[in-house]
Amino acid sequence: MEKLNIVDGRAYPFGMKNVDTDIVIPAHWLKTISRSGLGKGAFEVLRKEPGNVFDDPEYAGSPILIAGDNFGCGSSREHAAWALADLGIKVVIAPSFSDIFSGNAFKNGILTVVLPQEAIDRLMEVAQGLNGTPDPIHVDLEHQTVTTQFQDRFQFEIDPFRKHCLLGGLDEIGLTLGQADTISAFEARDGGARPWLVPAVA
């Protein structure tokens, strides 16, 4: 996984609430067997609307997405995170996220930042641009801040373990495999207590 700390750049001023993962990536894109290339399908339905932010050349390649409440609800498909990653998004900022989506985002090196609605409203203005062209947004994971060139400064919370992994680009599976002995000890203990569980599949 790539390391993530400072992300600086334009942000898609999206802001829509209750965006489910079918909107992020429609089901017919789930048919891939590889993780890359899904950016083409991201927000496919919304992109049919003229003037949508995702096809606005001003925002092409923006690393940040400003979203609305309850982003990523609905289906647990991780393709939503892959699609955003393939689009080049490294940070999504919203008032709240579905649990499954924020977990999937994290596992794919995308930072989800929760900020209050007032902060989102302000960041939407900055992302749209205060003087006609979009203004950049600065995200600093180490210091847990989102700042702008207009003196805005928002502090966010993040789970310390997630922060550690994102900063170090650490792969979760490798970390857990390092605890194989603890897992084996659990299996031995539990196998004594609930022998009927094994094997499930003969």
Next chain:
Amino acid sequence: MTQLRTLYEKIWDAHVVERRPDGTCLIYIDRHLVHEVTSPQAFEGLRLAGRKVRRADLTLAVPDHNLPTTPRRDAAGNRIPIADPESAQQLAALERNAPEFGVRLIGDADVEQGIVHVVGPEQGFTLPGTTLVCGDSHTSSHGALGALAFGIGTSEVEHVLATQTLLLKQSKTMEVVVEGELGFGVTPKDVALAICGRIGTAGGTGYVMEYRGSVFRDMSIEGRLTVANMSIEAGARSGLFAPDEKTFAYLEGRPMAPKGAEWDAAVAYWKTLATDEGAVFDKTIVIDAAEIVPNVTWGTSPEDVVPVTGVVPDPESFADASKRAAAQKSLDYMGLTAGQRMEDVAIEHIFIGSCTNSRIEDLRAAADLLKGRHIAAGIKHAMVVPGSGLVKRQAEAEGLDRVFTDAGFEWREPGCSACLGMNPDKVPAGERCASTSNRNFMGRQGPGSRTHLVSPVMAAAAAITGHLTDVRELMGEKRGEMVA
């Protein structure tokens, strides 16, 4: 004094491999279901890192999402090629990955094949008090048997395959209490829709639900599967039912359930799992069973629920501005106008199937209403897709397939089908489907499709009349016939 715990807390505590200082726990996973859509990239990840599946004996693979629901073998037993190359590719990936990693695969033409969430309980793979995961959000279904079951993403699928564990934070607990007796014509699906309508699609976010009260105690296991299935539509990753005598009776003798002395020991343990009297939930929702009626959805979110006797709501009636905008958008998409009577909404497609409502009791209930009747002239296509090959076989043994086909329905092979339109079963743009599935999202049943979520008997009623219909009227006619 020992601490009073809920069912969820008991299962959680029994699966903690390691607790970290920040409260994150490494949780052991007892059961892992794998299907063709969310696993290829997980197996790809293992292969690239040179890793193995830790416990293939706790893992079961079943294809379901992509399979066509038309026959899969020709008369000579050879596979009929799948027309869509991407579907064929995902299926082929599962058929290659399962043996390579030593995972048992139920094949596309095996009689045990079906939707993972129908197959798990049916095979006795799903057991009370277990942790069960699958790369699919409707894994919540298995909570009907008292399993802590939840959907995971592909990275987590890979994590479970490699380590048989997951890193998780404990959820908050919510009890959903429905007391009383369900009225005539009111089904578990209507209860699930009522809950979504009441608490909204984000109402359960961060919680594990436990369904409590007389309605759930009296409900069959299949009804409980319908309710637990839709926990995720109310925002909760898992929904639980305490295992009871009904659960044990359902599981006893299933192929993968424990046998003999192990069965007895298992039942004794399962009986200890119920929430302790006096244990505290973080949140309580109470619904009076008498208030629940046959429901339908009018919009593009499962929380957009109204009684079938009601009208399309006016977007202006919503307090919050974003809800008003969302409602207007939904109505435009659905081609409905505020104030329109739901019963006046004409339907062109009927879909009875999906992991919500494709089990034998669902099919029996729908067939019972359809017996001696025919789909209306305006219905372009009506289809029944059994949840598994075993459900299909049972239904055929009972003659239900004939009832459906005589009524004008197509009788199909098991799979996810038109629930999400990954296979050829799609609803055309702008056309309307009364569907027993769980999601009415924009484009879910095919680009531009319009979905109304209903129970199996309500789907059958709409098929008969050609519009959304209060099934109680048709049942009333039947009841009249029986009395006469």
